[in-house]
Amino acid sequence: MNAAYNLARWLTGNETDAEDVVQEACLRAFRFLDGFRGGDCRAWLLTIVRNTCYTWLQQNRSSQLTAISDERAEQFEAADSNPEKLFLQQLDDRLIRKAIADLPIEFREAVILREFEGLSYKEIADVADVPIGTVMSRLARARRRLQQILSSGKSKEVRA
Amino acid sequence: MSCKDTRSLLDGYLDHELDLVRSVEIERHLKECGECSIRYENLQSLRAGVSRDSLYYFAPAGLQQRVLLALSKEMRTESRLPVLVWRWFGAAAALIIVFVVMWSVIRFMRKPSAEELLAQEAVSSHVRSLMVDHLTDVLSSDQHTVKPWFIGKLDFAPRVDDLSSQGFSLIGGRLDYLDNRQVAALIYQRRQHFINLFVWPEAGNSNFPQKVLTRQGYNVVHWTTGGMNYCAVSEISESELQEFVRVLQSR
Numbered sequence: 001m002n003a004a005y006n007l008a009r010w011l012t013g014n015e016t017d018a019e020d021v022v023q024e025a026c027l028r029a030f031r032f033l034d035g036f037r038g039g040d041c042r043a044w045l046l047t048i049v050r051n052t053c054y055t056w057l058q059q060n061r062s063s064q065l066t067a068i069s070d071e072r073a074e075q076f077e078a079a080d081s082n083p084e085k086l087f088l089q090q091l092d093d094r095l096i097r098k099a100i101a102d103l104p105i106e107f108r109e110a111v112i113l114r115e116f117e118g119l120s121y122k123e124i125a126d127v128a129d130v131p132i133g134t135v136m137s138r139l140a141r142a143r144r145r146l147q148q149i150l151s152s153g154k155s156k157e158v159r160a
Numbered sequence: 161m162s163c164k165d166t167r168s169l170l171d172g173y174l175d176h177e178l179d180l181v182r183s184v185e186i187e188r189h190l191k192e193c194g195e196c197s198i199r200y201e202n203l204q205s206l207r208a209g210v211s212r213d214s215l216y217y218f219a220p221a222g223l224q225q226r227v228l229l230a231l232s233k234e235m236r237t238e239s240r241l242p243v244l245v246w247r248w249f250g251a252a253a254a255l256i257i258v259f260v261v262m263w264s265v266i267r268f269m270r271k272p273s274a275e276e277l278l279a280q281e282a283v284s285s286h287v288r289s290l291m292v293d294h295l296t297d298v299l300s301s302d303q304h305t306v307k308p309w310f311i312g313k314l315d316f317a318p319r320v321d322d323l324s325s326q327g328f329s330l331i332g333g334r335l336d337y338l339d340n341r342q343v344a345a346l347i348y349q350r351r352q353h354f355i356n357l358f359v360w361p362e363a364g365n366s367n368f369p370q371k372v373l374t375r376q377g378y379n380v381v382h383w384t385t386g387g388m389n390y391c392a393v394s395e396i397s398e399s400e401l402q403e404f405v406r407v408l409q410s411r
């Protein structure tokens with residue numbers, strides 16, 4: 001239940017919608033219990049939660065669903081030379097939360113499923129219905145992006 | 161491994177998704193390359209920063225209750241369907257049972273056809289003839305001895321052929337009773353096996369092609385030609401018996 005809510009909360013971006021989505025997803029899961037082909041019950045439920053979120057977003061916030069173009073994705077790739085050490089331990093929760101929330105939804109779901117739920121690449125690939133390679137590159141790009149945002153956010157904070 | 165390769169695989173390494181060989185290569189590279197190991201440390205600290213418990217959204221207390229309530233409501237509306245489904249199942253099962261019972265009753269009550277009765281009778285006769293040492297009344301391989309023997313004993317004159325040149329030697333003849341009348345039985349031998357050929361007139365004048373039946377391991381071939389019934393019974397194989405019939409018919 002927590003995993004379902006956490007994913008829904010991150011994907012929809014607010015509490016009421018997340019609760020509605022979780023309830024809807026549970027009902028769907030109940031209806032499609034026949035479709036459950038064994039395996040990890042949690043990953044299966046998360047798949048339904050994820051799809052319910054997408055349906056919900058399509059109906060209510062279709063603007064957020066615009067797929068990331070390669071061009072935008074490229075931006076996250078750049079500026080990877082000369083790494084400096086990153087100190088995130090002291091960073092405020094709010095900053096990190098915002099950084100994750102600002103990620104495109106495909107990246108966000110990969111990060112949530114990997115870092116919070118500890119799903120393997122294979123499981124994430126099943127949930128998001130994409131190849132494992134895509135999961136790997138989405139995660140990598142999402143992390144670059146987070147590092148950039150957080151390091152710049154931190155320097156702003158230090159300056160301020 | 162180069163820095164470029166390492167960089168592209170670093171996330172997989174962090175997530176323990178690489179195979180052993182690559183993991184070992186990256187481990188070795190990280191020991192040697194300061195830049196890449198900083199990258200790796202950054203990834204680790206990012207993970208630590210992101211996966212804090214304080215960032216996890218735990219489900220609010222009321223949510224589980226709410227979902228369970230919605231589920232039970234759903235179940236109540238769904239449960240109407242299964243009742244209907246069960247009723248259909250019941251009806252289908254009842255129908256199937258009725259069919260099975262009817263089928264077995266019909267099978268039990270059905271009288272065997274005239275042809276089956278005749279075959280059964282012919283087989284019994286054949287078995288009896290071999291059992292009680294009463295194979296022949298007239299023991300002769302000469303068709304000109306066997307044929308006259310029937311005269312005066314039957315109201316018809318059966319045709320008697322010696323087929324020894326085709327491997328079916330005539331042994332003799334016998335009077336028998338089949339199909340509610342007296343019939344002529346001609347006995348032929350094939351190696352150690354006997355063939356009883358029953359001959360009697362056909363009431364109607366119909367010719368019907370041969371019918372082949374198997375009863376208790378015996379093969380029975382029955383056909384009508386020239387106003388006569390012929391019924392050959394033997395334990396020899398069906399193809400051999402068919403050959404016997406062919407030879408006989410070609411005469």
